Amino acid sequence: MLIYIVAFKLIISLVLAVFNFRVNKNTIYLTGFLVTIALSGLLHYFAFMGDNASLMAVFNYHITPTYYLFGPFLFFYVRGTLTDRNKLSRRDYFHFIPAVISFLSIVPFYFKNWDYKLIVARKIIDNPEVLKVWNEGVLYPSYFNVIGRPMFFMIYLIATIALFLRYNRSLAKYGPVSAQKTLIKRWLVWLISLSTLACASYFAGAIMFIFSDVVNKELVNSSPLGYLTGVFFLTIPLLILAFPPILYGIPIHKKGKRKNFEHKVDASDVYSFVGKSDDPFQQDAKYILDNIHEEKWYLDPEFNVDFLALKLDIPKHHIYYCFNYIIKSKFTKLRAQLRISHAKKLLEEKKSQNLSQDDMESIALTSGFGTLYRFISAFQEEEGTTPMEYVKKL
Template identity: 35%
Template sequence: MILYISLFSIITSAIIAIYNWRINRNALLLTGIFVIFSTYGLTHYFTVYYQDPFWTAIFYGNFSPYWYLPGPLLYLYTRNTLTDKPVFSSWKDTFHLLPFVIQVINMAPYIFSSFDYKLGIARLINADINNVRTLGAGFLISPGISFVTRPSLIIIYACASIFLLIKYRQKERKNLTSNKQNKLVYNWLLTLILVTLFVAANFLALTIKLYVAPVNKVVLESVLAYNISGIAYAILPLALIVFFPKILYGIPIATFAVKAKKTNLVAVGDPLTETAKVIEAYIQKEKPYLYPDFALEDIEEALDIPKHHITYCFAYILNKKFTAYRSWIRVEHAKELLKGGSADSLSIDGIGSQSGFPSRSSFYATFKAETGMTPSQFLENLA
């Protein structure tokens, strides 16, 4: 079961990264947390249950430096989401990677050793799981210290993340009450942190048991705990994809408020309502949709608004995803050209080109999807 849970979590996490990293790169931090926990599950499965020397040699020891990253990634993801900062917004953030770097140095002799050497270690571990206490260790830090410090570091960072949530709640209590997006993301962060804290505390308790009981006995007793932890970390990314995709847009923070005031637009309800109106006003005035390669990046560059804010504004304030809005406004422009008599001097295909459609087929298909008729039929109805 651990194998399938871990693989499923990796797949769903990859989907999150592929479809969201261009919009909100903090999604990469979230994906990193899920994937790293999954590699721990795979290592546990191949080392303890499957007991195949080949797979044990691949997983055992080689991934241990990465197990020092979930804590820092959780903290950075929480902080960046609450403050709307980008990934590693300051050079000081690299200090959070020090435990990972130290473990890379510690494990370097083993990681870069020959595969035959690792196979020998794997066979000894498969023969007696208690050998994990001494075999495949780094040259600076003993396995026992590594076993304890990994979950301990996650617990420390999880507690620091809870502290960030408490400060945010005290400061933004009004927004948490009035804005659904803020409340949704806040509750998501709290759930993620508490689940992570539960899993890390469980692992730490099991690790402490290793000092007073044989490894195989502790492993046997930990089956339920590993399964519960794995299921929790498989459900979280799945829930994001299927039920709560809005979480990935983060907490809307109106950093664009200074420019927005120039338009005399009044924000109502959502903190980014004003920003959404500024975006819409820009599109209506500058007509960037008339260019076939018009994309989110053009709005981001023109208005200096974070891309995940733009995506959020389209999806949840303007109530159309960007691609749907772009198609709609291009069709509206084509309809105005047809109504204005442009068909007297331009072909139907020319009107599609003048409206920003990249091809004849996309013009006809989109126009019919929006209006229920082809451009030619629309023109005939005008006569």
């Protein structure tokens, strides 16, 4: 059962990274946190539950450096979510020193022959107590990792909790509490709480493992602490399914930014998408719509969220937040409607002519659609009829 749980974690982690990295790069740290925990779970399974020496040989000692990334990844993710910042400073790279030391200590093992690694793997599978004494480390005893992993994780959890409490008190200065902020804080409370419980139970289990006189597979597998640790860590990726908006982060509205801009055009047709909201990003939503309407960027076939973020110097996850929670329309939906609105004006101007396929293709390209097929498809989806049928009804 554990192997399927770990596989589920890996799938969730990879999906999270692939589909959301472009939206909010901060999710890479959450993905790293989930992946490193999943790798640790695989090693635990092959050592205490499985009987496959080859797979145990693949994971045994090789992934030791990842043990020291649990804490940094979680810390970076929580900090980035709270501060709306995902870049690492030079000082942040010091957090990777324990993982680097662990890697350097185990480097010789990477170059040992496969038969030797199989022998070590089989010894551990047959008798887990081997982990207490077997040493493959150069800089420090490799069995220190049994207790060092949860110990370092706990240190980072304490730092993460302190960070959360500090920022939780100061977030109010960025504007009124929004639904997104409330949701994110609730998610972080769950994430930090479950991680703390999992780490505490795992730390206790590691101490029992080190100081118990006799340790065997049956004892480890029947341990309540083991079950609790697995449940806590499994719940974290499940929470992502329950809190999908967490991927946008907490948009931090910096006072004074675009504070006094004026609307330069009458954009009533565009602003009909904006819902009533007291969200501090209401102003940014209008700023985005102002520029889309005035510059007519939607007529460019390359117009997308990346284009918009570059032109306006606004983080992409801020733009997604504005569309999903304030404008209350998908970016692609609004873009298609604006393009079709422009195309309808061109069609009305040429209603007295016999439009050829070349004419239609010219209108499609002029309106921002890359191809005639996309134009016809989007027009039919929005208007319930084809462009040619629309012209006949005029």
